[in-house]
Amino acid sequence: MLPSLFMALVILAGTMMMMMMALVHGAAPLITSSPSGRLDFSCNNAVFSSDVMVGNTTSILTLHNKITQIVSDPTLFNVRDFGAKGDSIADDYPAFNKAIAAMQASPYDQPTLYIPAGNYWISQVLVFPSINPKRYQIVGQGKRSTNLLWEGESLFSLMTTTYIYSVRFENFMTTALTTEEETFAIRITRCLDCVFRNLFFEQSGPQYSMGIESTKAYGEQRFEDVTFYNIGGKHLQLIDSTGATYITRCTFIAGAESVEDWGAISLAGMESVYISQCDFVAGSWGVWIGKSALGSNKYVTISDCIMQRTFYGIYILDSSSITITNVQIIDHYESGISSWAPTDVPFVLLSNVRFSWSAAWTGQGLNSDAIYVYGGNFIIDNVMFSNLKCTALLVRGFETLSVRGSTFMNNNKNFDNNVAKNYLFSSNTCLNAATQPSVFGGTPIGRTMNVGDGVC
Numbered sequence: 305m306l307p308s309l310f311m312a313l314v315i316l317a318g319t320m321m322m323m324m325m326a327l328v329h330g331a332a333p334l335i336t337s338s339p340s341g342r343l344d345f346s347c348n349n350a351v352f353s354s355d356v357m358v359g360n361t362t363s364i365l366t367l368h369n370k371i372t373q374i375v376s377d378p379t380l381f382n383v384r385d386f387g388a389k390g391d392s393i394a395d396d397y398p399a400f401n402k403a404i405a406a407m408q409a410s411p412y413d414q415p416t417l418y419i420p421a422g423n424y425w426i427s428q429v430l431v432f433p434s435i436n437p438k439r440y441q442i443v444g445q446g447k448r449s450t451n452l453l454w455e456g457e458s459l460f461s462l463m464t465t466t467y468i469y470s471v472r473f474e475n476f477m478t479t480a481l482t483t484e485e486e487t488f489a490i491r492i493t494r495c496l497d498c499v500f501r502n503l504f505f506e507q508s509g510p511q512y513s514m515g516i517e518s519t520k521a522y523g524e525q526r527f528e529d530v531t532f533y534n535i536g537g538k539h540l541q542l543i544d545s546t547g548a549t550y551i552t553r554c555t556f557i558a559g560a561e562s563v564e565d566w567g568a569i570s571l572a573g574m575e576s577v578y579i580s581q582c583d584f585v586a587g588s589w590g591v592w593i594g595k596s597a598l599g600s601n602k603y604v605t606i607s608d609c610i611m612q613r614t615f616y617g618i619y620i621l622d623s624s625s626i627t628i629t630n631v632q633i634i635d636h637y638e639s640g641i642s643s644w645a646p647t648d649v650p651f652v653l654l655s656n657v658r659f660s661w662s663a664a665w666t667g668q669g670l671n672s673d674a675i676y677v678y679g680g681n682f683i684i685d686n687v688m689f690s691n692l693k694c695t696a697l698l699v700r701g702f703e704t705l706s707v708r709g710s711t712f713m714n715n716n717k718n719f720d721n722n723v724a725k726n727y728l729f730s731s732n733t734c735l736n737a738a739t740q741p742s743v744f745g746g747t748p749i750g751r752t753m754n755v756g757d758g759v760c
Contacts, residue, residue, distance in 0.1 A: 379410065379414060379415045379416055380418050381403045381406055381407045381416065381417050381418060382418045383396070383418070383419050383420075383424070384399075384420055385403070386399040386400075386403040386406070388400060388419075388422075390421070390422020390424050391422070392423035392424075393425065395426075395427045396424040396425055396426060397428045397430070400417075400424070400426065400430055401430070404431075404433070407433075408433040414439045414441065415441075416440065416441040416442075416443055417441065417442045417443070418443055418444075419442070419450045420444075420445050421444075421446065421449040421450055422449075422450065423453055424450075424453065425453045426452055426454045426462060427455070429462065429463070431465065432463060432464070432468070433465070433468075434465065434466055434468060439469055439471065440471055441472040441473075442474070443474045443475055443476075444474070444475040445475060446476075447477050447529075447531070448477060450475065450477065451476070451477045451478070451479055452476060452477070452478045453478075453479050454478060454480060454481070454489070455480075461488045461491040461517075462478055462489045462490065464491045464492070465492055466492070467493070467494045468492065468496070469496045469497065470496065470497045470498070471498050472498070472499045472501065473490065473498075473499070473500045473501070473503060474499070474500075474502055474503070475501075475502050476504075477503065477505065477506060478490075478505055479506045480505075480506070487514060488515065488517045489505050489514065489516065490517070492517070492518045492519070492521075493518075493519045493520055494519075494520050494521065494522060495518055495523070495525055496521070496522055496547075497523040497524050497525070497547075498525045498526075499525075499526045499528070500516065500525075500527045500528070500530055501526070501527075502528070502529045502530070503529075503530045504530075504531045504533065505531070505532045505535060506533045507533075507534050507535050507536055514537045514538050514539070514541065515532045515535055515539040516539075516540050516541070517541040517542075518541075518543070519542075519543045519544060520543070520544050520545060521542075521549070522545070522546050524547045524549075524550070525545070525547065525549050525550075526549075526550045526552070527550070527552070528550075528553060528554070529552075529553045529554070531554070531555045531557070532554070532555070532568065533555075533557045534557065538567060538568075539556050539567075539568040539569065540568065540569050540570070541570040542569070542570070542571055542572075542574055542577070543573055543574075543596055544572070544574070545573070545574050545575060547576075548575065548576045548577075548578070549574060549575075549576065549578070550578050551569065551577070551578070551580070552578075552580050552582070553580075554582045555582065556568035556569070556584045556590070557583075557585045557586065567588070567591055567592025567619065568588070568589065568590055568614075569592065570594070571593050571594065571601050571604065572596035572601070573595065573596030574601045574602070574604070576602060576603045577601065577605070578605045579591065579604075579607070580605075580609070581607075582609045582610075583609070583610050584609065584610070584611040584617070585612050585613065585614075586613045586614070588614070588615045590611045590618055591604075591617075591618045591619070592616075592619050593619065593620045593622070594622060595621055600622040600623055600624060601622065601623040601624065602624045602625070603624060603626075604623050604626045605627045605628075606618065606626075606631060607627075607629045609630075609631050610631075610632045611631065611633045611634070612632075612633075613634070613635045613636070614633075614636055614637070615636075615637045615638050616637075616638055616639050616640075616641075616642055617631075617633040617636055617640045618640075618641045619642050620641070620642065620643040620652065621644050625651055625653075626652045626653070627653045628641070628652070628653065628657060629654075629655040629657070630655075630656050631656075631657045632658045633657070633658070633674070634661070634662065635661055635662055636659075636674070638672050639674070639676045640673075640674040640675060641657075641674070641676070642678075643675075643676065643678060651681045651683055652681065652682050654675075654682070654683065654684045654685065655685045655687075656685075656686050657687045658688045658690075659675075659688065659689045659696065660688075660690050661692050661693055661694075672694045672695075673694055673695040673696070674695070674696045674697065675696070675697050675698065676700070677697070677699045677700065677705065681704045681705075682706065683706045683708075684705070684706065684707045684708070684710055685710070686708075687707075687710040687711075688713075689710070689711065689713070689718065690711070690713050690715070691714045691715070692716060693715075694715070694717070695715070695716065695719075696712050696715045696717065696718045697718065698720045707733050708733060710733050711733070712733075
């Protein structure tokens with residue numbers, strides 16, 4: 305009993321010291337008690353409560369830790385301290401704007417705009433400061449508990465900024481209620497070393513809201529554990545960046561299934577892009593690899609991803625080189641992978657890719673194809689085409705096509721060729737031609753080829 309009481313007194317003394325620190329930092333702490341023995345500590349409009357009883361060291365320790373966090377961090381700017389309500393009714397834009405201004409005026413490096421749990425109605429565009437050269441963070445309490453509500457009908461974007469350095473967006477969600485075309489939740493130009501982590505973007509009204517647009521990034525940028533839900537337009541648009549971009553463990557769900565030129569991920573004029581461990585579900589185009597006015601994408605790698613019921617899984621218009629490995633494409637509408645890349649592209653490498661249709665997938669995409677090749681140089685290595693009610697590989701024009709270690713089995717049509725300069729099917733590729741006479745689509749093939757040597 306005595307050790308517990310002594311520990312409680314020590315922690316309580318420390319708590320009193322934190323109160324004094326709060327006064328030094330210009331805060332106004334207030335302690336009140338209730339008849340039930342609950343102790344409330346308030347500082348800068350943040351209230352923490354804990355039951356304080358003799359020997360109850362756990363509750364006092366919890367209160368002490370929370371007080372320490374709120375009064376000892378002058379770099380933390382809580383939007384509720386500036387009047388934000390978070391009740392989905394009051395307009396919280398003025399409070400956010402004041403908090404952003406205070407953060408910008410802070411003498412500290414890496415100040416944080418903190419957004420506690422709540423539903424915050426934002427009526428105007430939040431403009432974040434440019435490089436000072438100060439790094440800062442926009443952090444919520446959780447990707448499904450801190451929600452920023454905005455009206456895409458009247459706003460060009462929810463958040464915007466230009467020339468920022470090492471900025472982190474983390475732990476919050478945005479909900480676009482009604483939207484028009486080209487309205488992005490976050491729109492950034494010239495970002496150096498920015499991180500987008502544990503975010504959730506949702507559209508509750510009609511299309512065409514967008515998620516994030518980043519243009520002309522000149523350093524590394526990372527998108528980690530970000531979810532785009534029911535976004536009608538481009539989920540993530542990246543344009544003309546010179547640094548490496550990493551898109552990891554992101555989820556793209558239920559975009560518009562019939563809108564062309566709008567990929568869940570849209571790439572144009574990028575230096576190096578690495579997409580890994582992402583899920584694409586029931587959207588329009590999974591990854592759109594295009595070209596900007598400043599040039600082509602240079603290097604794009606897509607690995608360990610699943611694409612299910614997308615209109616196009618991967619659509620290639622232009623890039624220096626593309627590597628697609630360990631990817632599953634299931635129940636596509638039009639084409640699993642479609643390439644219209646110029647013939648001078650060094651290569652498009654597919655390795656350990658699986659195309660399949662589930663038994664219930666009928667009546668849609670019957671005239672489609674798993675891979676459509678109109679341009680580029682293709683290497684298809686260890687790729688499985690199985691149970692497809694469409695054409696597995698449709699070729700309409702390319703420089704070189706090499707298929708090795710791959711299996712074509714139980715498909716409506718395995719291979720359909722029209723124009724080609726060079727193509728090679730290696731001896732360990734199984735085309736299962738004996739049971740599928742339409743394997744060549746009626747076009748004679750006289751180049752280097754081995755059929756049926758592989759194990760099906």
